Amino acid sequence: MANVKISGLHKSFGGVQAVRGVDLDIPDREFTVLVGPSGCGKSTLLRSIAGLEDVEQGTIEIGGQVVNGMRPRDRDVAMVFQDYALYPHMTVFGNISLSLRARGTPKPEIEARVNRAAEMLGIRALLARYPRQLSGGQRQRVAIGRAIVRNPRVFLFDEPLSNLDAQLRDEMRGEIKRLHQEIATTMIYVTHDQIEAMTLADRIVLLREGKIEQQGAPLDLFERPASLFVAGFLGSPKMNFLQGKLVRSGGAYAIDLGEEVPKLALPPGRAFNGATDGAKVILGLRPEHVGRAAGAQPAPGSQRLETTIELVQPTGSRSYASFRLAGQPVLSELQAHDVSGPGERITIDLNLPRATVFDPETGRAL
Amino acid sequence: MAARSATAGPSRWRRRGDLARFAIIGLFILFVIVPLYWVVITSIKPSNDYLTVPPVWFPAEPTIVHYTAALFSYRGLQGLVNSLIIASVSTVLSAILGTMMAYSLARFNTGGQHLAFWVLSQRFLPPVAIILPIFLLFRSWGLYDTRIGLIIAYTFMTLPISVWMMYAYFRQLPRSLEEAALVDGLSRWQTMWMVAVPLAAPGIAAASVFVFIAVWTEFFFALVLTSRHAFTLPTVFRAFLGFQGAQYGEACALATTSLVPSIILGMLVQRHLVRGLTLGALRG
Numbered sequence: 122m123a124n125v126k127i128s129g130l131h132k133s134f135g136g137v138q139a140v141r142g143v144d145l146d147i148p149d150r151e152f153t154v155l156v157g158p159s160g161c162g163k164s165t166l167l168r169s170i171a172g173l174e175d176v177e178q179g180t181i182e183i184g185g186q187v188v189n190g191m192r193p194r195d196r197d198v199a200m201v202f203q204d205y206a207l208y209p210h211m212t213v214f215g216n217i218s219l220s221l222r223a224r225g226t227p228k229p230e231i232e233a234r235v236n237r238a239a240e241m242l243g244i245r246a247l248l249a250r251y252p253r254q255l256s257g258g259q260r261q262r263v264a265i266g267r268a269i270v271r272n273p274r275v276f277l278f279d280e281p282l283s284n285l286d287a288q289l290r291d292e293m294r295g296e297i298k299r300l301h302q303e304i305a306t307t308m309i310y311v312t313h314d315q316i317e318a319m320t321l322a323d324r325i326v327l328l329r330e331g332k333i334e335q336q337g338a339p340l341d342l343f344e345r346p347a348s349l350f351v352a353g354f355l356g357s358p359k360m361n362f363l364q365g366k367l368v369r370s371g372g373a374y375a376i377d378l379g380e381e382v383p384k385l386a387l388p389p390g391r392a393f394n395g396a397t398d399g400a401k402v403i404l405g406l407r408p409e410h411v412g413r414a415a416g417a418q419p420a421p422g423s424q425r426l427e428t429t430i431e432l433v434q435p436t437g438s439r440s441y442a443s444f445r446l447a448g449q450p451v452l453s454e455l456q457a458h459d460v461s462g463p464g465e466r467i468t469i470d471l472n473l474p475r476a477t478v479f480d481p482e483t484g485r486a487l
Numbered sequence: 488m489a490a491r492s493a494t495a496g497p498s499r500w501r502r503r504g505d506l507a508r509f510a511i512i513g514l515f516i517l518f519v520i521v522p523l524y525w526v527v528i529t530s531i532k533p534s535n536d537y538l539t540v541p542p543v544w545f546p547a548e549p550t551i552v553h554y555t556a557a558l559f560s561y562r563g564l565q566g567l568v569n570s571l572i573i574a575s576v577s578t579v580l581s582a583i584l585g586t587m588m589a590y591s592l593a594r595f596n597t598g599g600q601h602l603a604f605w606v607l608s609q610r611f612l613p614p615v616a617i618i619l620p621i622f623l624l625f626r627s628w629g630l631y632d633t634r635i636g637l638i639i640a641y642t643f644m645t646l647p648i649s650v651w652m653m654y655a656y657f658r659q660l661p662r663s664l665e666e667a668a669l670v671d672g673l674s675r676w677q678t679m680w681m682v683a684v685p686l687a688a689p690g691i692a693a694a695s696v697f698v699f700i701a702v703w704t705e706f707f708f709a710l711v712l713t714s715r716h717a718f719t720l721p722t723v724f725r726a727f728l729g730f731q732g733a734q735y736g737e738a739c740a741l742a743t744t745s746l747v748p749s750i751i752l753g754m755l756v757q758r759h760l761v762r763g764l765t766l767g768a769l770r771g
Contacts, residue, residue: 171666171670172669172670173666173669173670192669192674193666193669193670194669194670194671194672194673194674198670199670199671200666200667200670202663202666202667203663204661204663206661206663206664206666206667207664208664208667208668208682208686209686210685210686219668219671219673219681220671220672220673223671223672223673223674223677223681224672267667267671271671271672277670
């Protein structure tokens with residue numbers, strides 16, 4: 122068990138900068154998820170912590186000890202790989218016990234520890250099998266067993282679920298979360314899947330082009346994205362982005378989308394980082410904050426509008442309906458029976474107090 | 488009528504195709520088998536039957552005199568023993584050194600781009616270009632006409648083959664297995680021997696067979712670097728083409744004998760060999 126502290130980390134491959142100046146402080150026992158689109162440097166960052174990549178600049182500390190230049194075996198971290206990386210010529214027992222055998226652990230202790238790990242993951246009956254005789258989910262369990270048998274200071278996961286089918290992925294995601302609660306060790310998890318990030322993380326670190334775009338608790342990032350990039354990356358379906366102008370009306374600001382739409386009043390007292398009357402802005406509103414009108418009056422701060430549905434995508438419990446607002450597409454999340462089909466006129470409420478306003482030039486939230 | 492010919496057409500063509508295929512395969516087998524058969528049969532023919540017209544396809548009175556003559560009078564047995572020792576030891580050394588060199592080239596890119604190709608390019612060198620310096624060096628180092636001398640020569644001669652075959656093999660092994668082992672707490676050395684080498688076993692087997700056969704059949708170096716002690720099986724054949732004419736029976740007896748180890752080796756590693764030669768095209 123240990124914290125991990127990364128300061129000023131840089132790494133490039135050939136001429137390509139994979140990581141450009143990352144500072145990150147991961148407290149002991151925290152489940153941190155590094156997330157971002159492919160090529161954002163998240164895997165490189167993880168591999169640098171494992172010692173599989175040499176860093177050019179900056180330091181990595183594990184448990185207060187600088188580990189730059191230290192061999193992977195001396196760092197006392199365990200890693201679960203995307204392709205499982207099970208040794209095909211060894212049984213499950215051989216795979217899980219290799220690290221202990223390499224350290225010369227006495228035989229009875231090896232057996233006890235392997236059995237305990239296998240018990241935890243429900244793979245005790247598979248110990249004598251070879252990896253090729255296992256299903257994808259079983260292989261993933263063995264890969265995790267190989268990591269936990271060592272009681273490492275830090276667990277690293279490199280997209281461990283991306284090779285599994287959807288159903289198994291959901292199951293293993295729960296399993297990994299349970300594992301973290303049980304063994305309470307620092308875990309760093311890399312994924313490009315924002316749902317995995319949201320469900321697993323104590324803290325999400327969102328990377329973009331080798332830099333940290335934003336970090337914080339999952340709901341913080343979800344509800345208060347610092348940029349258009351974060352807002353668009355987290356959440357499925359994506360947040361709606363509407364281009365408009367900031368206008369002053371009475372004591373508060375409103376967004377002007379165009380002639381045919383009423384001005385959308387924003388909650389009074391909100392400051393916009395010095396953005397003034399007439400500034401171009403982007404209004405960000407998640408589909409779940411665009412709902413079918415209920416009651417005689419809209420909720421305080423909400424704006425009621427009538428519109429024509431263009432497209433309906435039912436998912437079972439919810440239906441996603443698209444319409445246009447001042448010519449710009451908007452997706453709304455409705456109850457399954459709120460909408461019957463395209464062409465229907467419905468009344469919707471925009472939950473404006475939950476909206477985020479962005480500066481289109483810098484992409485930052487205002 | 489039309490429908491009939493339409494269905495008969497393809498099957499007739501297929502039958503013709505089969506016929507052509509079997510004819511070509513049959514010719515090829517004849518081409519390989521007939522000389523071998525002739526060698527084996529001649530080795531047990533009495534001397535009078537060697538060159539008769541029409542040929543004797545199977546001798547009425549088979550004999551083993553050519554074997555005893557070839558092995559004992561012509562010292563074929565010592566050549567066989569020397570060849571077995573020299574070929575086995577060179578093969579093992581070449582495989583071990585080749586594996587380590589290839590691993591280093593494949594994983595650490597040792598020597599940049601050029602070292603790997605330079606190793607291979609040794610095979611472009613005509614042996615005759617280096618035989619004289621080696622002969623002179625061996626003479627002054629006391630390695631001339633010794634088994635150790637030939638073992639050294641053959642190990643280094645065959646290293647390019649084993650390095651290059653193993654290099655290709657290691658390069659197609661997924662790196663993540665070795666990375667997992669490194670993070671699991673193995674040293675590089677342990678990772679190589681406990682993870683990479685077992686996975687590369689088919690490649691090592693294939694390379695070893697190539698090396699063994701290359702050494703087993705090598706004539707030129709053995710001829711120049713040995714005389715009365717460390718001579719190998721191929722050099723013994725010189726003795727059968729003497730002033731009194733050719734000793735066909737003895738030559739064929741020794742040739743038959745020299746086939747045996749290659750056949751045994753081939754059978755032992757056959758399964759690995761096919762996988763090794765396709766260089767992991769079939770990912771397990």
